[in-house]
Amino acid sequence: xxxxxxxxxxxxxxxxxxxxxxxxxxxxxxxxxxxxxxxxxxxxxxxxxxxxxxxxxxxxxxxxxxxxxxxxxxxxxxxxxxxxxxxxxxxxxxxxxxxxxxxxxxxxxxxxxxxxxxxxxxxxxxxxxxxxxxxxxxxxxxxxxxxxxxxxxxxxxxxxxxxxxxxxxxxxxxxxxxxxxxxxxxxxxxxxxxxxxxxxxxxxxxxxxxxxxxxxxxxxxxxxxxxxxxxxxxxxxxxxxxxxxxxxxxxxxxxxxxxxxxxxxxxxxxxxxxxxxxxxxxxxxxxxxxxxxxxxxxxxxxxxxxxxxxxxxxxxxxxxxxxxxxxxxxxxxxxxxxxxxxxxxxxxxxxxxxxxxxxxxxxxxxxxxxxxxxxxxxxxxxxxxxxxxxxxxxxxxxxxxxxxxxxxxxxxxxxxxxxxxxxxxxxxxxxxxxxxxxxxxxxxxxxxxxxxxxxxxxxxxxxxxxxxxxxxxxxxxxxxxxxxxxxxxxxxxxx
Numbered sequence: 001x002x003x004x005x006x007x008x009x010x011x012x013x014x015x016x017x018x019x020x021x022x023x024x025x026x027x028x029x030x031x032x033x034x035x036x037x038x039x040x041x042x043x044x045x046x047x048x049x050x051x052x053x054x055x056x057x058x059x060x061x062x063x064x065x066x067x068x069x070x071x072x073x074x075x076x077x078x079x080x081x082x083x084x085x086x087x088x089x090x091x092x093x094x095x096x097x098x099x100x101x102x103x104x105x106x107x108x109x110x111x112x113x114x115x116x117x118x119x120x121x122x123x124x125x126x127x128x129x130x131x132x133x134x135x136x137x138x139x140x141x142x143x144x145x146x147x148x149x150x151x152x153x154x155x156x157x158x159x160x161x162x163x164x165x166x167x168x169x170x171x172x173x174x175x176x177x178x179x180x181x182x183x184x185x186x187x188x189x190x191x192x193x194x195x196x197x198x199x200x201x202x203x204x205x206x207x208x209x210x211x212x213x214x215x216x217x218x219x220x221x222x223x224x225x226x227x228x229x230x231x232x233x234x235x236x237x238x239x240x241x242x243x244x245x246x247x248x249x250x251x252x253x254x255x256x257x258x259x260x261x262x263x264x265x266x267x268x269x270x271x272x273x274x275x276x277x278x279x280x281x282x283x284x285x286x287x288x289x290x291x292x293x294x295x296x297x298x299x300x301x302x303x304x305x306x307x308x309x310x311x312x313x314x315x316x317x318x319x320x321x322x323x324x325x326x327x328x329x330x331x332x333x334x335x336x337x338x339x340x341x342x343x344x345x346x347x348x349x350x351x352x353x354x355x356x357x358x359x360x361x362x363x364x365x366x367x368x369x370x371x372x373x374x375x376x377x378x379x380x381x382x383x384x385x386x387x388x389x390x391x392x393x394x395x396x397x398x399x400x401x402x403x404x405x406x407x408x409x410x411x412x413x414x415x416x417x418x419x420x421x422x423x424x425x426x427x428x429x430x431x432x433x434x435x436x437x438x439x440x441x442x443x444x445x446x447x448x449x450x451x452x453x454x455x456x457x458x459x460x461x462x463x464x465x466x467x468x469x470x471x472x473x474x475x476x477x478x479x480x481x482x483x484x485x486x487x488x489x490x491x492x493x494x495x
Contacts, residue, residue: 020413021370027409033078035405037061044405047383047393050107060101068093069102085136096121108166127151127158143191157214164457171213180210198247208232217274238269254305273329278303283329292346293322312362333489335360342379350376350397386480388412431493434474
């Protein structure tokens, strides 16, 4: 009888431990990894995943008393990868880079790593990109010995993103006659300007008296969406702009490519995300320091730029947490929304991780029960892994001693392999050694599809022309791929 009760207890524990939103206890110490790089202050800002599954964390790490922009690589179980850089850490330790940090890290399809920061290498703050080889050494073939200065004049905001062909799109600001204007630059994978984009690789857009780009994303049909700030007659506001892939303004969006974001007073837009059909999600917030309250609003625009009143409650989603500092909003491949951030302690700063998941219509997904072991952390970033699990990045609080890197991994059930039966479409076997069968219960017309890798690079284009079709990925590398139709996304696991 005791053995039976023990078995039941273990069964219940296994179920609870693997629940949607629960901690993945196979990662680190019961789902949590705390890393001290060299016995001093470590600051992790951005996280991404490479094709082989390993994790990259970029920021600034203090090594032997020196602080430079740095990247650490972790194995999928949370241990440091000692084969990368120097004992798991790559550093860009050139003169002028002291005390700087990376703001974003991305991995190209060949394993090379690009990271950017806004550095005061000269008297001005400049938008700089560095590239590393797969082993963590500086890629001297990129830009000027691994350094690419994108926007050389005084810059405060900007962002980079990777395209399917590993080219880089970067947004920020460019000055003309002393006036700040929205700037876009597109670079080939080797770090040279793509002269087919805009005017010899550069696009400049002037709105208001002054303007500057803040965020950039690419839609499924390869259109460029930019979040930008502007000032006109002393009034500050924010806008969305959309461009075609060649850099021309997409006049089908809003008013000749521009949509004004009508924020509430004192609110500013911080984050954007893109749905598969081209809808654009915007997160805006306002910190009321007097009343110690953070006000958040999330809303959505349709692909033509009009406001989407069908989203959540009359077009607005309010997470209703007065101390929620949102760091990121992201759309999963199944089109559910993740809101990620920190429940901030207004007295000292820092707080536990926070994640909520919402259905496509903007309503709370009550099946997601987020559990965290974090408390006094300064939350930084979030990653949806290739297997659908969620890895959260933070740093321990300065008031508890030297800061360490915190990684916490969670289950995310709707992206599991077993859930592939959407819209009367089934995929089997999955995982597969290369041949996937696609079966539709109701076949009425041909359905275009594409298969991409985790970087978004298109591997296969075609049409599903039968009730039962086969897709051959035998020649592809083992890993995770995405089958995308007009209204659905499915994960394919290639052995």
